Amino acid sequence: MPIDKVWVLAEAGENGPTPITLELLTEARSVASVVEAVAFGPDTASMAAALGEYGATRVHDVGDLQGALPGVPVASAIAALVQAGSGPDAVLIPATYDGRDVAGRLSAKLDRPVLTNVTGLVADGGLSSQHPVFGGSHIVTARFTGEGPGIFVIRAKSFAAEPSGGAPAEVVAAPAPDAGPSNAARIVARHEEERTGPKLDEAAVVVSGGRGLGAAENYALIEQLANLLHGAAGASRAIVDAGWVPYSHQVGQTGKTVKPTVYLACGISGATQHLVGMKGSKNIVAVNKDADAPIFSVADLGIVGDVHKVLPALIEALKARG
Amino acid sequence: MNVVVCVKQIPDPAAPSSLDPTTHTLDRSGKLILDDSDAYGVEMALQLAGNVEGSEVTLVSMAPGGETSGLRTALAMGAAKAILVSDEALAGSDALSTAKVLAAAIRRAEPDLVIAATESTDGYTGTLPVQVAELLGLPSVTFAKAISTDGTTVKVERQTEAGYDEVESPLPVLVTVTAGVVEPRYPSFKGIMAAKSKPVDNLTLADLGVDPSGVGATGARQEITDVSEAESRSAGEIVVDEGDGAQRIVAFLEQIKVI
Numbered sequence: 001m002p003i004d005k006v007w008v009l010a011e012a013g014e015n016g017p018t019p020i021t022l023e024l025l026t027e028a029r030s031v032a033s034v035v036e037a038v039a040f041g042p043d044t045a046s047m048a049a050a051l052g053e054y055g056a057t058r059v060h061d062v063g064d065l066q067g068a069l070p071g072v073p074v075a076s077a078i079a080a081l082v083q084a085g086s087g088p089d090a091v092l093i094p095a096t097y098d099g100r101d102v103a104g105r106l107s108a109k110l111d112r113p114v115l116t117n118v119t120g121l122v123a124d125g126g127l128s129s130q131h132p133v134f135g136g137s138h139i140v141t142a143r144f145t146g147e148g149p150g151i152f153v154i155r156a157k158s159f160a161a162e163p164s165g166g167a168p169a170e171v172v173a174a175p176a177p178d179a180g181p182s183n184a185a186r187i188v189a190r191h192e193e194e195r196t197g198p199k200l201d202e203a204a205v206v207v208s209g210g211r212g213l214g215a216a217e218n219y220a221l222i223e224q225l226a227n228l229l230h231g232a233a234g235a236s237r238a239i240v241d242a243g244w245v246p247y248s249h250q251v252g253q254t255g256k257t258v259k260p261t262v263y264l265a266c267g268i269s270g271a272t273q274h275l276v277g278m279k280g281s282k283n284i285v286a287v288n289k290d291a292d293a294p295i296f297s298v299a300d301l302g303i304v305g306d307v308h309k310v311l312p313a314l315i316e317a318l319k320a321r322g
Numbered sequence: 323m324n325v326v327v328c329v330k331q332i333p334d335p336a337a338p339s340s341l342d343p344t345t346h347t348l349d350r351s352g353k354l355i356l357d358d359s360d361a362y363g364v365e366m367a368l369q370l371a372g373n374v375e376g377s378e379v380t381l382v383s384m385a386p387g388g389e390t391s392g393l394r395t396a397l398a399m400g401a402a403k404a405i406l407v408s409d410e411a412l413a414g415s416d417a418l419s420t421a422k423v424l425a426a427a428i429r430r431a432e433p434d435l436v437i438a439a440t441e442s443t444d445g446y447t448g449t450l451p452v453q454v455a456e457l458l459g460l461p462s463v464t465f466a467k468a469i470s471t472d473g474t475t476v477k478v479e480r481q482t483e484a485g486y487d488e489v490e491s492p493l494p495v496l497v498t499v500t501a502g503v504v505e506p507r508y509p510s511f512k513g514i515m516a517a518k519s520k521p522v523d524n525l526t527l528a529d530l531g532v533d534p535s536g537v538g539a540t541g542a543r544q545e546i547t548d549v550s551e552a553e554s555r556s557a558g559e560i561v562v563d564e565g566d567g568a569q570r571i572v573a574f575l576e577q578i579k580v581i
Contacts, residue, residue: 069480069489071452071462097465097482104452113418113544114449128547141548153449185461185491193485205580229580241358241501247467247481254441254448254501262580264571279555283578285571291562298555301574305563313568321572321581 003127006032007088008056009074009099010039016050019202020094022161024154025054028092029164031123036088037169040065040074045171052169054161060174071101072183073176078102079109080177082149090127090150103153115142116153117253127152136276156201157259157280193248197232200249205231206260206281208251209239210274212267212288212307216244221311222266228318234258234278236268252277267307270295287311323377323473323493325367326431327401328424328438328451329360331385331392354385356392359439361506363499364396366469367437368507374473378402380431384412384423390522397517398509404520405431409527414539421453423537426530429458435476436496440465455496462496463489467503 006028010021017025021037028035035055039047040062048059062077081087091106093099095117107114120130120139128143129152144150200206207229209222219239226233234256235249251258252274263281268274270286270293278284279298286299287310296302303310331354356364364381371377381396381404388408397404405427412423428436436455441448455462465481471493478489478497509517527534535541561570575581 069463071464072456075456097480100448101452101462101464104449105456107418107449108421108453108456111418113416113542115544116448132552133549136552137554139550139552140546141550142544142546144544146543180459181492182456182459182461185463185489185495187480187487188490189488190482191485191487229575237501243502243505247465247500247502248483248485262575262578283574284555284558285574287563287567287571291560296560297557299560300558301570302558302560303563303567303570304560305567309565310563310567310571314571317568317572318581 003032003089003123005034005036005088007060007078007091008035008037009091009093009102010037010047010051010056010059011094011096011098012039012041012044012047017047017054018094019161020096020154020156022050022054023157023159024092024094025051025056026161027121027159029055031121031127032089036060038062038074038078038174040070048171049168052166053163055164055166056169057166059169059171061171062174062176067186067188068183069101069185069187070098071105072179074102075105075109076179077174077176078106081174082110088149090152093151093153095153095155100153103151107151110148112148112151113144114151114153115144118152118154119158121152132276134272136272136279156257197226197230200232200234200251201256201258203232203258204261205229205264206234206251206258206278207231207264207266208234208236208268208278209266210236210268211238211242212269213239214267214308216242218308219244221307221315224315225264225311225318228315231260236271236274238271265295265299266311268295269293270298323371323374323434323471324432325371325377325379326428326433326436327360327363327367327379327381327396328428328436328454329364329381329383329392329396330357330442331355331383331389332357332442354389354392356395357439357442359442359501360396361399362501362503363437363439364399364401365504365506366499368400369504370435370469370471374471380405382424382427382431383407384420384427386413388524393522394517395509397520398513399507400513402520404522405525406522407525407527407530409534411527411534411538414542415537416542416544417450418453419537419541421450421457423527423530423532424450425454425457426532427525428454434473434493435471436460436494438496438498440498440500451496451498458496460494460496461491462498463491464498466497466499469497469499
């Protein structure tokens with residue numbers, strides 16, 4: 001199926017579209033001739049210039065969701081356009097909390113499956129997607145068969161965002177049809193976690209801790225180190241599952257994808273689930289007492305040693321530098 | 323309150339995984355266990371059911387060959403009964419087909435609350451619970467890190483990029499839980515013994531009225547066209563800490579101009 005028109009689900013961040021939105025628009029330009037965005041929220045018009053600058057000629061504006069979670073109304077709006085015959089050949093959706101909700105809802109509404117964990121797209125007459133498996137040691141290439149748009153859920157930082165210099169996108173209203181009881185969930189309050197340093201997925205330095213820390217209170221070493229390096233503190237799934245740190249710190253297949261200048265893995269063995277989320281880092285430093293830990297296979301500098309000795313010494317050394 | 327938990331029985335993640343060389347689907351021929359991710363959902367369901375009088379927890383699973391070893395673990399934790407869908411025609415199903423089958427099975431349990439993990443450990447497509455909710459016409463709240471219910475409304479703390487949202491929904495509703503949301507209990511000896519006689523309803527596609535041609539490998543509308551080795555990182559310098567580990571890291575950080 002030739003790919004002509006691609007839609008990108010645009011998400012609003014603190015200052016305009018989120019980085020992944022711009023990454024997806026950039027990639028969409030290289031696989032399709034027509035790139036359009038679908039946006040939602042109280043003020044999508046303010047994003048029209050930025051979305052246009054990255055290649056979207058049009059923004060389908062679902063509008064303010066009145067406290068509803070985005071999954072149902074946004075998918076309903078897209079499905080209505082597809083069913084009216086004005087839909088795209090493929091929809092690119094960010095692998096975020098809301099993005100995955102939209103993808104699941106849209107999939108069931110259109111009776112089309114979803115390809116998730118996508119890290120690459122290939123225009124080969126149709127559109128194929130690439131997926132890392134087994135901790136990124138292998139790449140699977142997949143494609144959709146049958147009629148209907150392809151729904152791709154794409155991981156952050158799979159593509160570099162580059163502006164096209166396009167004019168502001170034309171904003172077209174795309175109101176969500178009434179979805180009945182399935183749209184009954186409402187956000188009643190929002191809470192922002194206090195964050196002192198940079199965001200985990202935007203930081204130039206990420207310091208992550210794992211089970212090797214031994215106890216939840218030792219995560220303070222990770223936070224202290226991250227702070228000294230003006231970086232963000234991450235975690236392996238093992239210690240998130242153990243309840244030591246919140247899910248928002250998790251790096252890996254089921255957490256955030258990070259590509260910092262340097263990634264410090266402390267007491268992390270390097271399960272495939274973790275490697276997928278950090279293998280793309282420019283430099284990797286690992287500290288682990290087990291010389292056979294898989295994390296050393298991706299490390300530029302590996303220290304076989306006890307994190308309880310190495311980390312405090314490192315913290316002192318950095319403090320001494322001022 | 324009828325609480326349904328979707329549970330997946332998966333190959334032991336500790337064992338090396340592989341793709342079937344001809345079909346490119348995940349090899350699931352070994353012994354299956356309860357997905358660790360689902361233990362949190364089972365525990366959450368048991369706690370919520372315990373707070374609302376007259377509640378019961380039902381497990382729903384789809385697995386080849388009538389596999390129940392993972393289900394028995396969850397029954398031993400305290401679930402009352404299970405519905406298991408097994409059918410040869412299901413091999414090679416994509417997530418949407420699986421969602422259709424699970425939705426049909428869940429509907430039979432007349433749920434007030436459906437709980438699922440955010441994603442499974444082995445397949446991690448992470449879209450199935452929301453697909454199930456859409457097929458059942460239910461609202462969904464994903465990425466829950468805390469849940470409470472009085473039997474008519476559910477209150478959820480939902481993970482967001484910036485923190486969390488408080489979300490409310492009337493029942494019936496589907497909620498997905500992140501790992502670590504509760505501490506799963508270990509089955510007691512008594513629980514393990516009781517689990518052996520708890521009812522497991524074995525169903526086929528015909529029992530559910532699902533057309534076999536729309537599911538499994540024949541119904542899949544996505545295909546794998548290639549599997550290749552990824553570029554690997556070149557090996558770095560691995561040294562044993564002789565008390566100079568911290569200094570070596572400092573030198574490395576200086577070299578790459580991070581400090």
